[in-house]
Amino acid sequence: MSIARCEGVVQIYRAQDVEVVALRDVDLVVDEGETVALLGPSGAGKTTLLWLLAGLLRPSAGRVWINGSDLGSLDQRKLDRVRAANLGVVLQNPGRNLIPYLTAAQNVAFAQRGLRRDRRRVGDLLDRVGLGDIRDSPAGRMSGGEQQRLAVAVALANRPRLLLADEPTSQLDGESGRAVVELIRQAAEQEGTTAVVVTHDKAVSDGLSRTVTIRDGRVGSEGRRGENLVVVGREGAVQVPPEYHHLLPPGSRARIEPLADGVVLRRVEG
Numbered sequence: 001m002s003i004a005r006c007e008g009v010v011q012i013y014r015a016q017d018v019e020v021v022a023l024r025d026v027d028l029v030v031d032e033g034e035t036v037a038l039l040g041p042s043g044a045g046k047t048t049l050l051w052l053l054a055g056l057l058r059p060s061a062g063r064v065w066i067n068g069s070d071l072g073s074l075d076q077r078k079l080d081r082v083r084a085a086n087l088g089v090v091l092q093n094p095g096r097n098l099i100p101y102l103t104a105a106q107n108v109a110f111a112q113r114g115l116r117r118d119r120r121r122v123g124d125l126l127d128r129v130g131l132g133d134i135r136d137s138p139a140g141r142m143s144g145g146e147q148q149r150l151a152v153a154v155a156l157a158n159r160p161r162l163l164l165a166d167e168p169t170s171q172l173d174g175e176s177g178r179a180v181v182e183l184i185r186q187a188a189e190q191e192g193t194t195a196v197v198v199t200h201d202k203a204v205s206d207g208l209s210r211t212v213t214i215r216d217g218r219v220g221s222e223g224r225r226g227e228n229l230v231v232v233g234r235e236g237a238v239q240v241p242p243e244y245h246h247l248l249p250p251g252s253r254a255r256i257e258p259l260a261d262g263v264v265l266r267r268v269e270g
């Protein structure tokens, strides 16, 4: 079963007189138990897609489902309920995920919400991200990297069905980064938490079960088990990956030669 789904999602930001098309016709299905790395260059639309999945932004067009609920059809109260019941979110700016005057332990406990407080889980999560020793320090006084690790613990506090994390290891060294990936993997294996993780870090994407690469607002390719496949878009569009731009540069012309099971693109000079 799919826990998250996007169909024909378009996101256009309007600022003063300019329009920025951040996502164009994105289709994506995330199945339960998957751990997906969302990759792509800066400005590709990764954060935008994460915010749409998190219900923090409504798409300009298209639909987003979380655990079977069409987010666009919900009023704010129902949307909040679906989010609380299903999602753990780590925003790109680590400080924004935390309540600065509460301690690390209080932040995690607070995120368990109305559910039975589970002190053991609070301690366990903090230990696993390496913050056990500073569990009583206020979040606002922690370093960016500590806040980032705390944000992941907070997002997992409530055993969410879907973890949405935006570059959760960008300020971490190799060792803390690995601890965060391990925590995400164990949440998937032991608690069935599906994860979508935006990352530039190959060590993170290698640790997850699938990659989805966004370029210029479209899903360009998807990978599993080390093999990366281009995705044929709605209009038949295919993105030639950058590593082949020297053979088929953007703007060049190509002849399409059909085969029994696909086509070959051959550059035509002039």
Ligand SMILES: Nc1ncnc2c1ncn2[C@@H]1O[C@H](COP(=O)(O)OP(=O)(O)OP(=O)(O)O)[C@@H](O)[C@H]1O
Residues within 6 Å of the ligand: 013, 014, 015, 020, 021, 022, 040, 041, 042, 043, 044, 045, 046, 047, 048, 049
């Ligand atoms: N609030 C906004 N108003 C106007 N344009 C925006 C807004 N947020 C994002 N954009 C634009 O939308 C596009 C996609 O932005 P987004 O933040 O989703 O990219 P990203 O892939 O997360 O990049 P990065 O890796 O740098 O975080 C960019 O061109 C960006 O400038």
Ligand SMILES: [Mg+2]
Residues within 6 Å of the ligand: 046, 047, 048, 092, 166
């Ligand atoms: Mg981003």
